Structure formats: structure tokens, C-alpha cells
Amino acid sequence: MEKEQKQFYERLEQKGVSRRDFMKFCTFLTATMGLSSSFVPKVAEVFAAPSQRPPVVWLHFAECTGCSESVLRSMYPWIDELVLDILSIEYHETIMAAAGHQAEENLQMAMKKYAGKFICVCEGGVATKYDGGWGKVGGQTFLEIARDVVPKAAATITIGNCSSFGGIQAAAPNPGGYVSVEKATGVKTLKIAGCPPNPVNFVGTVVNYLLLGKLPALDELGRPLFAYGKTIHDQCPRRAHFENDEMVTEFGSEEAAMGYCLYQVGCKGPETYNNCPVVKFNDGTSWPVEAGHPCIGCSEPNFWDTMTPFYEEL
Amino acid sequence: MRAVEDAVGVTIPDNARIIRNLLHGAQFQHDHIVHFYHLHALDWVDVVSALKADPKKTASLSENVSNAPWGGSAYYKNVQQRLQTFVDSGQLGPLNNAYWGHSAYNLPPEANLMASAHYIEALRLQAKAARMHAIFGAKNPHLQSLVVGGITSVRDLRPDRIAEFLYLWKETQDFIKNVYIPDLLAVASFYKDWGAIGGTTNFMAWGEFPQSSAEPQSLYMPRGTIMKRNVGGIKMATQDKVTEHVQRAWYEDGKNLHPYKGETRPLKENPDYRPGGGKYSWFKAPRYEGASCEVGPLARVLVAYANGHKDVVPLVDGTLSQLDIPVQALFSTLGRTAARGLESVAIGNAMEGWILELVGNIKAGDTKTYQSWDMPNSAQGVGLNDVPRGSLGHWINIEGGKIGNYQYVVPSTWNLGPRDEKGQLGPVEEALIGTPVADPKRPLEVLRTVHSFDPCVACGVHVIDPDSNEVYKIKAL
Numbered sequence: 001m002e003k004e005q006k007q008f009y010e011r012l013e014q015k016g017v018s019r020r021d022f023m024k025f026c027t028f029l030t031a032t033m034g035l036s037s038s039f040v041p042k043v044a045e046v047f048a049a050p051s052q053r054p055p056v057v058w059l060h061f062a063e064c065t066g067c068s069e070s071v072l073r074s075m076y077p078w079i080d081e082l083v084l085d086i087l088s089i090e091y092h093e094t095i096m097a098a099a100g101h102q103a104e105e106n107l108q109m110a111m112k113k114y115a116g117k118f119i120c121v122c123e124g125g126v127a128t129k130y131d132g133g134w135g136k137v138g139g140q141t142f143l144e145i146a147r148d149v150v151p152k153a154a155a156t157i158t159i160g161n162c163s164s165f166g167g168i169q170a171a172a173p174n175p176g177g178y179v180s181v182e183k184a185t186g187v188k189t190l191k192i193a194g195c196p197p198n199p200v201n202f203v204g205t206v207v208n209y210l211l212l213g214k215l216p217a218l219d220e221l222g223r224p225l226f227a228y229g230k231t232i233h234d235q236c237p238r239r240a241h242f243e244n245d246e247m248v249t250e251f252g253s254e255e256a257a258m259g260y261c262l263y264q265v266g267c268k269g270p271e272t273y274n275n276c277p278v279v280k281f282n283d284g285t286s287w288p289v290e291a292g293h294p295c296i297g298c299s300e301p302n303f304w305d306t307m308t309p310f311y312e313e314l
Numbered sequence: 315m316r317a318v319e320d321a322v323g324v325t326i327p328d329n330a331r332i333i334r335n336l337l338h339g340a341q342f343q344h345d346h347i348v349h350f351y352h353l354h355a356l357d358w359v360d361v362v363s364a365l366k367a368d369p370k371k372t373a374s375l376s377e378n379v380s381n382a383p384w385g386g387s388a389y390y391k392n393v394q395q396r397l398q399t400f401v402d403s404g405q406l407g408p409l410n411n412a413y414w415g416h417s418a419y420n421l422p423p424e425a426n427l428m429a430s431a432h433y434i435e436a437l438r439l440q441a442k443a444a445r446m447h448a449i450f451g452a453k454n455p456h457l458q459s460l461v462v463g464g465i466t467s468v469r470d471l472r473p474d475r476i477a478e479f480l481y482l483w484k485e486t487q488d489f490i491k492n493v494y495i496p497d498l499l500a501v502a503s504f505y506k507d508w509g510a511i512g513g514t515t516n517f518m519a520w521g522e523f524p525q526s527s528a529e530p531q532s533l534y535m536p537r538g539t540i541m542k543r544n545v546g547g548i549k550m551a552t553q554d555k556v557t558e559h560v561q562r563a564w565y566e567d568g569k570n571l572h573p574y575k576g577e578t579r580p581l582k583e584n585p586d587y588r589p590g591g592g593k594y595s596w597f598k599a600p601r602y603e604g605a606s607c608e609v610g611p612l613a614r615v616l617v618a619y620a621n622g623h624k625d626v627v628p629l630v631d632g633t634l635s636q637l638d639i640p641v642q643a644l645f646s647t648l649g650r651t652a653a654r655g656l657e658s659v660a661i662g663n664a665m666e667g668w669i670l671e672l673v674g675n676i677k678a679g680d681t682k683t684y685q686s687w688d689m690p691n692s693a694q695g696v697g698l699n700d701v702p703r704g705s706l707g708h709w710i711n712i713e714g715g716k717i718g719n720y721q722y723v724v725p726s727t728w729n730l731g732p733r734d735e736k737g738q739l740g741p742v743e744e745a746l747i748g749t750p751v752a753d754p755k756r757p758l759e760v761l762r763t764v765h766s767f768d769p770c771v772a773c774g775v776h777v778i779d780p781d782s783n784e785v786y787k788i789k790a791l
């Protein structure tokens with residue numbers, strides 16, 4: 001363990017990441033997860049030397065791969081560490097080197113070898129009309145795959161709005177009868193909501209699992225409370241403008257340049273539970289309201305139907 | 315967005331145009347790096363063979379061919395050890411069960427180790443490069459600062475934000491020039507035979523990066539079509555010549571329609587794969603003047619080359635002479651993969667000028683990023699551009715202030731679309747004909763050509779070998 005930890009820090013330093021930066025990140029993640037600061041060294045341990053890498057089976061259904069792309073942007077831990085050193089990604093259509101029959105074999109082998117022990121991550125909605133015929137991989141429908149794999153997992157994380165709530169293809173009139181993975185399988189899933197979600201919320205959930213051996217506390221929709229416990233509105237730096245009735249009424253206006261509240265140009269922050277204002281995206285670079293754009297409510301169920309028109313006041 | 319802007323008749327401010335170009339330029343840099351290293355490299359690079367490499371020799375190879383900022387035998391020893399630990403763990407994860415050891419892998423172990431190390435470096439670099447999007451676009455993926463009429467991130471037109479962008483741009487462009495291109499050339503030199511495999515016939519590019527409000531005249535990557543590989547006979551491309559054909563796709567049969575009149579009527583059934591004369595694809599078949607066309611980096615580079623583009627011509631000529639291959643070799647899998655790298659250099663370089671232009675505007679007091687507009691009762695509009703994977707067009711009819719009809723024809727529809735009513739093949743279908751396959755059960759060579767198109771489709775491509783008549787299902791990702 002110690003030797004591995006030493007190697008880990010050496011590697012970090014080679015990359016120009018100091019031990020201090022790394023501990024700073026662990027503190028950030030620990031805080032994001034809502035754990036007390038005494039957990040910081042333990043969080044660091046999870047990244048430095050996992051004893052056995054937990055097997056992950058990542059399924060793609062009807063989606064745009066935006067959620068996988070989002071996880072690829074993870075900077076602490078770097079995505080190569082997630083893939084090579086922390087997790088064991090047994091099956092993932094986009095990143096695995098195998099293709100065709102060999103790829104499908106990987107899925108079957110992982111399910112056998114790790115029955116009841118693997119984490120299943122699902123991305124995308126599941127078609128149910130026409131025997132699920134509108135979505136297939138290798139001749140098998142998404143519906144068949146989901147019903148086969150998900151019940152065999154130790155836990156299933158649905159990443160993104162599509163697998164969590166059906167997503168864009170489930171928006172009215174939903175011609176293919178798309179539903180969430182939970183609806184398709186009858187198995188309760190942990191939902192990392194968003195379109196796509198912040199990778200920090202996915203990593204935080206995984207760390208919680210590795211650290212405490214269980215999934216984090218959830219809200220009634222199945223979203224982890226550490227990330228989805230408060231509204232955007234309650235954490236928004238523009239909130240004072242809202243209270244003072246200082247409103248942007250048109251993009252490109254004086255008020256927009258002054259950073260006033262975006263409520264009247266359609267901000268859905270008051271009805272959206274997520275932590276964007278606090279953790280921000282891409283290593284804390286920005287988030288929609290900071291970039292002058294209203295929140296569109298992407299972490300809420302059926303937001304394509306319930307939060308549109310995006311540019312009209314709630 | 316451009317389709318709606320065309321329909322409502324709004325011209326976006328100069329700054330909005332520049333910022334969109336910068337965001338899109340960053341998208342090209344990012345996507346092409348990820349495609350080369352993470353979605354395509356393992357078709358050419360055997361990671362398992364890298365374990366046999368001599369780190370010392372790898373270090374000198376890498377010093378010879380690339381200007382990578384990392385290297386040395388200690389570095390390569392470290393990477394090799396990490397791979398070895400990974401393999402020894404018995405948990406091969408994403409590397410499990412691939413075509414390692416296949417006879418079509420040509421690289422020596424040292425080149426495999428060098429490329430594997432850069433695969434890992436590129437994973438990190440792409441996460442950094444994506445931050446360019448967050449600076450003016452809130453986040454990546456799925457940017458959220460673009461609106462009809464311009465952009466919303468007016469408060470980010472600050473010196474510190476622009477400097478941050480410039481810094482990330484430089485780091486990314488350095489990687490492209492010092493690592494990506496040298497790797498591309500090094501790998502290509504072992505696979506020159508792929509300059510005669512996987513080519514297609516017709517090419518179309520809408521072009522991208524308007525340098526003023528005049529389109530298509532001011533596009534940095536120009537618009538045009540090249541038919542029957544006749545580079546000298548290049549013509550301007552116009553949107554009215556596009557039709558979509560559904561006879562072989564899982565849609566109700568109908569006429570060949572222009573997108574303004576386009577219909578999307580999927581079959582209300584569990585669709586059957588019916589090769590031979592029947593329907594077999596979720597893609598419609600787009601055609602330009604009735605012809606199937608390849609879109610993407612190769613089409614763009616050919617169109618630019620034919621136009622005598624000042625930045626693209628020397629890049630192409632230099633590469634051909636360095637690899638010692640003829641111009642004809644561009645019409646191939648190798649040419650497609652090389653074109654992707656070359657346009658990354660050209661577009662990435664051009665971005666620097668755009669950043670300076672933006673700075674100049676702000677200095678002169680121009681911070682306008684949005685133009686207001688009114689929704690007409692009825693109107694029609696088209697937006698044409700080129701994204702990393704190829705030509706993208708959106709067509710909208712506005713009726714009663716709402717969407718009456720909306721159709722888009724996307725790059726992967728052009729490239730992966732099925733046959734049409736005349737039996738004309740789609741580009742990927744055409745490119746695969748004649749691919750040498752050493753082992754039909756492990757068709758690595760097929761993956762090379764399919765992946766070279768950067769297909770955006772998490773679905774099955776069905777390949778039939780005309781000799782053995784065996785049907786293989788190959789996942790194209």
C-alpha cells in the first residue's frame with residue numbers, strides 16, 4: 001500500500017501536480033460530498049491505492065454519449081487514472097478496444113465473473129414500443145440488455161437525464177416509447193442527473209461507494225443529496241439581484257453586461273436541484289448563469305417538456 | 315441556430331462571430347486529438363506489444379520523430395511499468411479481448427510504447443483543451459451560451475478570461491504540432507499501403523469559419539464539391555441540390571425530398587434487417603445532385619487544396635513528400651486520417667489571429683455580442699457549416715411563429731447512409747469494398763476504414779464478405 005501510494009505521488013509530481021494540489025482537490029471533493037473534513041485523507045487513499053479495482057459495466061442506450069464525454073473531462077482524478085488505476089471498466093462501447101463479437105463477449109464474461117459485484121452505469125433511455133425494436137446493439141434490444149444486466153449488478157448508477165428519466169427521446173410525443181432504466185427494469189437506480197451531469201457528481205458518488213462501501217443518501221427521485229439537495233436559485237451568486245428586482249429583460253442589454261438576474265429571460269434556477277453554482281464545470285471554469293445564459297433545468301425529470309420554452313419566464 | 319438566424323434575418327455582431335469561431339476551432343482541436351488517440355489509434359497500435367519495448371530505444375525513437383515535452387528512458391520505463399501493472403492485475407478492462415497480436419499490426423514495440431504513452435498524455439490534454447469551451451461557453455460538453463442573435467457570455471470578454479483561453483489554445487496547438495502530427499507521420503510511415511485502401515469517389519464540404527458576414531466567400535475552410543475525384547473540376551456547393559432518399563431506410567417509402575420539404579416517418583414496427591433489396595438502416599441516404607458524397611476532414615482538405623488555400627496547400631504537399639506518396643494516396647483511409655491532422659494544424663493556427671481580432675475590437679470599445687430580432691409569422695431558413703465529422707445542414711420552416719418543419723442532414727448520415735433507390739452505395743459502404751482482411755473472425759482492417767470516418771453512431775454496421783458470404787456484425791464506434 002505504502003509503496004503504491006509513493007508511486008502515485010511520484011506520478012502526480014511528474015505531471016506537475018503537487019501533493020498539495022492533490023490534497024486540495026480531495027478537500028474539495030470531500031466538501032462536495034458533504035462529508036466532514038476528517039474524511040479528506042481517506043478520500044486521498046481511495047485515489048492513491050485501491051486494493052482491487054471495482055468492476056464497472058457501462059451500458060449505452062439511446063443517447064448522444066455526452067455523459068461519457070463529460071466523465072472523460074474529469075481532471076481530478078484524471079480520466080486515465082479513473083480508467084487504469086481506480087476502476088476496472090469491463091465494458092464501455094466508446095473506449096474499449098474490442099469490437100463486434102469480442103466486445104459482446106466482454107460483457108458476458110464480466111457479468112459471469114463479477115455476478116452481483118459489478119457497478120452498472122447506464123447512459124441513455126430505453127425504447128419499449130414495438131418490442132423495444134427502435135434501439136438495438138448487436139441485434140439485442142436495449143430493453144433485453146437492460147433487463148438482463150441491471151438486475152445482476154451490485155448497484156446501478158444512471159448517468160444523465162436520458163437513463164435517469166427518459167431524456168430527449170422520451171419528450172412528447174415519444175414515438176418509440178422511451179423510458180428510464182428504472183422503469184424499463186423495475187430496479188431502483190441512483191441518478192446522476194443532468195444533461196450532461198458534472199463529472200464531479202459521478203466521481204463523488206463512486207468515491208462514496210469505495211470509501212464507505214455504500215451509495216450516498218438520495219432524494220425521493222434517487223439523486224444524491226450531496227449534489228442535488230439544493231436549488232440553483234438558493235446557491236446563485238445573482239440571487240441578490242433577484243431580491244432587488246434587478247432583472248435582465250433582453251440578452252445583449254446593459255443589465256446583461258452588469259450580471260443581473262436572468263429570471264425574466266427564462267432562468268429555471270428556482271425549480272432546479274443541482275450544485276452547478278458551487279462546483280461549476282470543467283475544473284471550476286464556469287457554469288451557465290455565469291456565462292449569461294439562463295439555467296434550462298437539465299437535472300429535472302422530463303425537462304424537455306416541463307422546462308420549455310427555455311427563454312420564457314417560469 | 316444559423317438556420318433560425320437565416321430565417322428571421324438577423325446578422326450577428328462581429329464579436330459573436332469571432333467567439334463562435336473560437337469555440338468551434340477549439341472543438342476541432344479537441345475532437346481530432348480524441349479521435350486520433352482514443353478512437354482510432356488502437357487500430358494501428360498494439361498496446362500489448364509495447365510491453366516488449368526497450369524504454370531506452372523508445373526514448374531515442376521519440377527524440378528522433380517528435381518534439382514531445384516529455385520523454386527519456388525513465389519516462390518510458392514508467393509508462394511501461396504502469397501498463398505492466400495494469401496487465402498483471404488481471405483486470406484488463408477496456409483493453410480486454412481486442413485484436414492484440416494481429417498480423418496486420420506493423421509497428422515495432424518501441425513505436426507502440428511511444429504511441430501508448432501519448433494515448434495517456436492525450437487523455438489529459440483533451441480535458442484541459444475542453445476548458446476553452448467553458449471560458450466562453452459555460453461548460454463542455456453541451457455549451458450553453460449560444461442564442462439566436464449572438465452569444466450571452468459578454469461578461470467573459472475580460473483580459474484574464476482571454477489570456478486563459480490563449481494559454482489553453484497554445485498548449486493544445488503545441489500538442490498538435492509537436493506530438494499529434496509527428497505521431498501521425500511516424501505511424502503512417504509503417505502503413506503506406508493504406509494509401510491505396512478505403513477511398514471513395516465524391517466529396518462535399520459546406521465549409522466553416524466565416525471571416526466576415528459574407529458567406530460562403532469569407533469561409534476559412536471553403537465550400538465546394540469534387541466529383542469523381544476530379545480535383546481540378548471543383549465547384550461551389552449549393553444547398554438546393556440536396557435530397558434525402560428513404561427506399562432502403564426504415565422509413566415509410568416516399569419521394570426523394572429536399573430538406574425544406576423533408577419528412578421523417580419511421581416505420582411503426584420492430585425493424586428487420588433486410589439486406590438484398592430491402593430496408594436495413596436508420597439513416598436516410600443524403601445525395602448531392604443525386605450522388606452520394608463523403609464529408610469530413612478529407613472532403614474539406616481536398617476542397618481547400620483545390621481552391622489553392624494558402625495554409626492547406628503547403629501542409630498537404632509537405633506531408634506527401636515527407637511520406638513519399640503520390641497525390642492519389644489522399645483518396646484512402648490513410649489520406650482521411652492524415653487530412654484530420656493537417657486541418658487541425660491549419661485551423662488551430664488560424665485561431666490565434668481570431669483571438670487578436672477579438673482583443674482589437676475590445677480595445678476599440680466594441681463589446682457587442684448580441685443583435686436583437688423579431689420572430690416572423692412565417693419564414694424559411696438554412697444553416698450550413700462543417701463540424702469536425704463533416705458537413706452539417708439545418709433547415710427550418712417557421713409557421714405561425716412556431717416550427718412548421720425542421721430537418722437536419724448530419725455528417726454521419728452523409729457518410730454512413732445506406733443505398734438509394736438506384737442501388738448507389740453510401741461512402742462507408744463504398745470505402746469498404748476491396749478491404750484486405752487477413753482473418754475474417756478478427757476484421758481489424760475493416761475497423762480501420764470505418765473508424766477513419768469518425769462515425770457517430772452507437773449502432774451496428776453490417777458487413778458482408780462477397781467471397782465467403784459470411785455476415786459479420788462490427789460495432790463501429
Ligand code: SF4
Nearest residue numbers: 063066160161162195
Ligand atoms: S442525458 Fe443529455 S448528455 Fe446524457 S446522453 Fe442524454 S442527451 Fe446526452
Ligand code: SF4
Nearest residue numbers: 233236261262267269
Ligand atoms: S439567475 Fe436564475 S438562479 Fe440565479 S437568482 Fe436569477 S433566477 Fe435564480
